[in-house]
C-alpha cells in the first residue's frame with residue numbers, strides 16, 4: 001500500500017511502549033483464570049474480568065500520556081502467553097488437542113488453558129525461557145503437516161473492543177519468523193525437519209490476520225521478531241536474512257494492510273534490518289542493541305528508539321536517552337521515543353510501594369513510570385526546553401543514588417579489592433576427595449535430596465500467620481523446628497545417606513536470602529509474570545551487599561542435632577540470586593555477584609565452624625543468564641564462575657561443596673560447570689533418560705555427579721525397577737565412585753504421599769545397584 005506516515009490521517013506518534021504487563025495491578029488475570037480452572041467461575045464471567053483488565057489498561061496508558069487515537073497504545077494483552085496466542089491464531093494447535101478447536105477455528109478460554117496446562121496424560125505445550133528474561137513461553141509444535149490458517153481472531157476482537165471503547169490501539173503479534181524459530185518440530189516429524197522450513201505456508205495465515213486487523217480499523221500492527229537477536233534461535237538456519245526478506249516482501253505486498261512496525265527487542269538485530277524491506281516502522285532495542293552502523297536501513301521509516309529499558313526497574317538516564325534519539329533523527333522519517341522491550345518484565349507501579357524506603361522509591365521506575373519516561377522523551381523530541389525541569393528532576397533522582405548511604409559501603413569495596421587469586425581456588429580435587437572420604441564415610445552411590453521437602457498448607461499457613469503478626473517469632477521458629485524434626489525422621493526412616501533440613505523457612509530460594517542480606521529490598525506489589533498465571537516478586541538489589549548475621553546456620557545446626565548422619569547445608573548461589581532479582585545497574589554484574597559471594601562465603605565458613613560437613617550452593621540460573629550472543633558468553637561465564645568459586649573456595653578440604661543445576665543441557669555449559677569446581681554436582685536428567693551422562697563421560701568430568709533419577713515436575717511415582725535401570729545405565733557410563741543418587745530437583749511443589757514413595761524407591765534402587773558393584777570398588781565420596 002502507498003500510504004506513508006506523513007500522509008496518514010492519524011497524527012504521528014511521539015512515544016510508545018512495546019507492551020504492558022498483562023497480569024493486572026492486583027493480579028486480576030491470575031485470579032480470574034484460577035477461578036475458571038477451579039470451576040468457581042464460568043467462561044462468560046471470566047471473559048468479562050479479562051476484558052476489564054484490558055479496558056483498565058488502555059485507560060491507564062492514556063492517562064499516563066499515550067494518546068487515544070494515534071496507535072501508540074499497544075494492544076498487547078494475553079490471557080496466558082503471547083506465543084500460545086499466535087499458535088492458536090494461526091491454527092497451530094497440536095493434534096492431541098484438536099477437539100478443543102471449534103467449528104470456526106476458534107479456541108475458547110477453557111481450551112486455550114488446556115493447551116497451556118495439559119489434560120490427563122496429554123502433555124501441555126513445553127515451556128521454556130523467553131530470551132534473557134525470567135518469562136517463560138509455550139513452545140509451538142510444528143510439523144510438516146501443520147495446517148496453518150488464520151483460525152482464531154481473539155486478538156482482532158480485543159482490538160475492536162478497545163476501538164469501540166474509544167481507543168485506537170496497535171495490536172502486537174509475535175512475528176512469523178520468530179514464531180517458527182521458537183517452535184520445535186512436532187513429534188513424528190522426520191529427522192532434520194525444521195519448523196522454519198514452513199515459513200511460506202505460515203505467511204498465508206499472517207496475511208489473513210493482517211487483513212482482518214485492517215478490516216477492523218487497525219492502522220498499525222506490531223510484529224515482534226526478537227528471534228533474530230538470539231544466536232541460539234538462529235543457529236543452523238541457512239540464509240535466514242533472505243528468508244526474512246522474502247517473508248516481509250510478501251507481507252508488505254498485501255493490499256489494504258495496516259502499516260507494520262517490526263520490533264526486535266532483547267538485543268541487536270542490525271544484521272536483519274535491511275531484510276524487513278518496505279515495512280513502515282522499526283522498533284530497535286537501543287539498550288541491549290546499538291544504533292545500526294548503516295543508517296540507510298532507517299530511511300523513510302518511523303523508528304521507535306527503544307531507549308528506556310523495559311527490562312529493569314531503575315529510572316532511566318533520560319538525557320542520554322534523548323541524545324540517542326537525536327542521533328536517529330537525521331536517518332529516519334520520524335522518531336518515536338520507546339521502550340527497549342515490552343514492559344511485561346516489570347511490575348505495574350512504584351507509587352503503590354508505600355513500605356519501601358522513600359529515597360529508594362525515588363530511584364525506581366516500574367511500568368507506569370516508564371510510560372511517563374517515554375512520554376517525556378517524546379515531548380523533549382519536539383521541544384526540549386518545554387520539559388527541561390522534568391528532565392532535570394529525573395536526572396536528580398538518578399544522581400541521588402550515587403550518594404545515598406548503603407549504595408557504596410567502603411568495607412565491602414575494600415574487602416573485594418584486597419582479594420587475591422587464592423580466594424577463588426581450593427586444593428586439588430584429589431586432596432579434597434581423600435579428606436572428604438575420611439570425614440564422611442559414605443557408601444557407594446550415596447543417596448540424598450536436592451534440599452526442599454513439600455511445602456505443606458500448614459507451612460504456608462504458619463508463615464502467613466507470622467507475617468501478619470498472629471504468630472510470634474518464637475512460635476514460628478518452634479513450628480519450623482517441629483517441621484525439621486519430621487523431615488529428618490522421614491529421611492532416617494527412608495535410609496537416605498545425606499540429610500537435609502527441608503527448607504521450610506523459605507518462601508522462595510532467592511527472596512529468603514534477599515530478606516536476610518543488607519543491600520536488598522522487597523516489594524509488596526511488585527509482581528511480574530513468570531508464566532501463565534504464575535507470578536514472582538523479585539527482590540531489588542540496590543546497594544552494596546553485606547550479611548548482618550548468619551542466615552541458615554541455626555536451621556542446619558538444629559538439624560545436625562537431630563541425626564547422626566551427615567547434614568547438607570543449603571544456600572542459593574550468587575548468580576541465581578542476581579538472576580532472580582532486579583539488580584542495580586550502576587556497576588558491572590560481576591562486581592555485584594562478588595559482593596553476594598562474599599556474604600555467602602561467610603555463611604559457608606559459619607556452617608563449617610558449626611560442624612556442617614556438606615554445603616550445597618544452588619545455581620539453577622547459571623545457564624539462564626547466558627547471553628544471547630555467543631560472543632558475549634565467555635565474559636559472562638568468567639564472572640559467574642568466579643563468583644561461585646569466591647562463595648565456596650573458603651571451605652576446607654574436608655568440607656564437601658555441592659551445587660545443583662536445574663536442566664539437563666549439561667553439554668552446553670560443561671566447561672563452566674567444571675570451572676565451578678564443586679565436589680558434587682546434581683543435575684536434572686530423568687526426563688531425558690540420563691542422556692546427560694554421555695556429555696559427562698565425553699568431557700571426562702571427574703568429580704561427583706548426581707544425575708536426577710526421577711522427575712519431580714509431576715506427581716508420578718517412579719518404580720524401583722525404573723530407577724534401577726537408570727542407575728545401571730549411569731554406572732555403565734560414569735565411574736561408580738563419582739555417582740550420587742538424587743531426584744531431579746527440590747520437592748517443595750510435591751505432596752508427601754508421592755514424595756515418600758518415590759524416595760523409598762530411590763533408596764531401594766540405590767541399594768540394589770550398589771550390591772551389584774564389583775566388591776572392593778572404591779566408594780563414592
Ligand code: MET
Pocket residue numbers: 450451452509570618620660662745746747748
Ligand atoms: C530450583 S533449584 C531448587 C533447589 C533447592 N535447594 C530446592 O531443593 O528446592
Ligand SMILES: [Zn+2]
Pocket residue numbers: 450620660661662744745746
Ligand atoms: Zn532444581
